[in-house]
Amino acid sequence: xxxxxxxxxxxxxxxxxxxxxxxxxxxxxxxxxxxxxxxxxxxxxxxxxxxxxxxxxxxxxxxxxxxxxxxxxxxxxxxxxxxxxxxxxxxxxxxxxxxxxxxxxxxxxxxxxxxxxxxxxxxxxxxxxxxxxxxxxxxxxxxxxxxxxxxxxxxxxxxxxxxxxxxxxxxxxxxxxxxxxxxxxxxxxxxxxxxxxxxxxxxxxxxxxxxxxxxxxxxxxxxxxxxxxx
Ligand SMILES: [Zn+2]
Numbered sequence: 001x002x003x004x005x006x007x008x009x010x011x012x013x014x015x016x017x018x019x020x021x022x023x024x025x026x027x028x029x030x031x032x033x034x035x036x037x038x039x040x041x042x043x044x045x046x047x048x049x050x051x052x053x054x055x056x057x058x059x060x061x062x063x064x065x066x067x068x069x070x071x072x073x074x075x076x077x078x079x080x081x082x083x084x085x086x087x088x089x090x091x092x093x094x095x096x097x098x099x100x101x102x103x104x105x106x107x108x109x110x111x112x113x114x115x116x117x118x119x120x121x122x123x124x125x126x127x128x129x130x131x132x133x134x135x136x137x138x139x140x141x142x143x144x145x146x147x148x149x150x151x152x153x154x155x156x157x158x159x160x161x162x163x164x165x166x167x168x169x170x171x172x173x174x175x176x177x178x179x180x181x182x183x184x185x186x187x188x189x190x191x192x193x194x195x196x197x198x199x200x201x202x203x204x205x206x207x208x209x210x211x212x213x214x215x216x217x218x219x220x221x222x223x224x225x226x227x228x229x230x
Contacts, residue, residue, distance in 0.1 A: 002046055006033050008127035008144040009050045016057045032057070047148050051157070058160045078141075078162065081120040083111060088151045089123065089158070094175040095220050096155075096228060097167025101175070116140045123158070155227040166224050169217075176206025186210055 017025035036049040080100040093100040115122035125147035
């Protein structure tokens with residue numbers, strides 16, 4: 001288990017060291033892994049030691065990442081393909097306004113090709129994916145996340161990776177786009193007590209779900225604000 005986690009972080013540390021123009025990214029990655037091992041050799045404590053080291057490096061670099069999303073053209077805002085173990089994270093990406101598909105029913109080894117074909121950025125908890133040829137040669141962008149982390153920790157890592165900032169929320173049930181809708185058009189679907197104090201309503205174009213900015217919505221927005229960049 002430690003081996004696979006370290007494999008994933010080795011790639012992360014090397015990418016960061018390259019971004020920072022360090023002379024020997026491989027040696028830098030090994031040094032950081034050894035540091036995490038010295039702090040905590042096994043299990044969850046080891047994973048957290050690696051995360052802490054990575055976060056420190058990433059925040060010193062500005063963004064770990066690839067490119068800052070706010071400088072991207074709208075057309076190249078990333079669309080995600082999530083491996084099935086990241087279904088929870090996909091829902092939060094929807095709430096943060098990103099298109100994310102959960103790859104249920106697609107065998108794990110086919111996910112990289114699937115993501116490449118659809119122009120998606122692959123999110124995976126399988127560190128082996130980083131060794132695939134289309135990943136190594138830069139054809140496919142992959143972000144590896146440790147499966148042992150909580151969803152919030154994964155979201156935080158991903159936000160640092162890519163410089164993600166919140167966008168207009170999408171449907172948290174299915175990821176569809178939300179469209180602002182006249183109150184009168186949906187009045188019969190609004191709980192009477194909600195109708196008394198809310199005037200703005202949104203309908204999902206995909207599943208027809210009805211949403212408004214109530215306490216649940218605000219809780220989600222607060223969590224996103226903590227996890228994503230300001
Ligand atoms: Zn929906």
